[in-house]
Amino acid sequence: MLNIGAMAKYLPSAGGYFTYVSRALGVQAGWMTGWLFDLAYLLIVPLQLLVLGPVMDSFMNTTFHVSLGTSGWAIWAMVFALTYFGIKVSADVGVVLGVIEIAVFVLISIWLIATAGGANTFSVFTPTYSQQPGLGGWQGVIFGMIFVFLAFAGFESSAPLAEEAHNPRSTVPRAIVLAAIAIGIFYVFCSYAGVVGWGVTKLSSYISDPNPWDTLAKRVWGPFNIIVVLVILNSALANANAGVNAASRVLYAMGRIRTLPAQLGRVNSFGSPDIAIILTMIIAVIATLVPGLIYGASTAFALIGTIIVIPIVLVYIATCLSVPFFYRREHASEYNVFRHLILPIIPIIVLLFVLYFSFVPLPSAPLNLALPICAIWLVAGIVIVAILSRTAPTMLAQSSKVYVEGE
DSSP, rough: OOOHHHHHOOOOTTTTTHHHHHHOOOOOHHHHHHHHHHHHHHHHHHHHHHHHHHHHHHHHHHHOOOOOEEEEEEEHHHHHHHTTTTTHHHHHHHHHHHHHHHHHHHHHHHHHHHHHHHOOOOOGGGGGOOSSSGGGGGGHHHHHHHHHHHHHHHTTTTTGGGGGSSSSHHHHHHHHHHHHHHHHHHHHHHHHHHHHHHHGGHHHHHHHHHHHHHHHHHHHHGGGGHHHHHHHHHHHHHHHHHHHHHHHHHHHHHTTTSSGGHHHHHHHHSOOOHHHHHHHHHHHHHHHHHHHHHHHHHHHHHHHHHHHHHHHHHHHHHHHHHHHHHHHOOOOOOOOOIIIIIHHHHHHHHOOOOOHHHHHOOOOOGGGGGHHHHHHHHHHHHHHHHHHHHHOHHHHHHHGGGTTTOO
């Protein structure tokens, strides 16, 4: 988060990582970063819809005896409307939805911890209860970290909104750092509550439960568990909203300099990149329906989640690697060995370690498809950037340009 904030301080751009890496490591590396980011955030929406559709359909069936279908067409329409009509509407709704989610989950977490009584224990912060014994139990922890990155991804989604923010050089870095700290504390607190509330000796059944937080809510709130179901729907809607905003802005930035089709660089009367948003939603529909129909919602969710993590980790690594080069070259007077060299190296090592042990050995099918799918996307990006380097080097060179006041 500190490394991303350090880059956002001087490079407030809709391109986000695309611009950061372009400026520090070269436009080819930057374009590839934007390409990888697009894969991750284009799949954020179907990831959320694979939760929203079935949960919403189950909720409507149980409560109102009305079936919406598990594909979640109503949710797609809501996400499109929120993002199409301007960032002000989208951001305001996102804040309201986020506050509701956090408030309810903090409340039920306090309730679960209080009712757990003697089951509360700090041993849950060790690999004692790991379901995978490799590496002294840490194999399970490392494997689980891939899903932690999946849950945590998005704390930096304010970066691509820099051109639509007030005072982006100060507000965007602050938003990134505060979001990371706040969501980190929130996740640790709620995760602890969920584990002790469920029972540390019964965690194997937690995995098999299709909606474990609903089950926990029924235990402590009885019929008021409906509140948690609504908040889960609320959460997925908010995440899908943020995912469309982030993905469409990077597509817009790449279309604006014509390294992707120029139509993606168009904005509507509300100031939103409408073609990029429409493309994002079309991809979301396809990426939700196809794996959902083939594997079922739960398995499709796990597959898409695994795919998302790989490019996100690579993008984070590229951004951390950019910090020392950028500050050494463009802001030498501020360059600090600890802040701009050692601090970026630490997460690079951690991320590489996690990535390796998450896929060695390979997970079972169909999750083992994640690596080849990402490899195909990566190779396609390399081919495209090679062609751009030969046929449109001037356009590619604009990857490092910042489009804010006076620049």
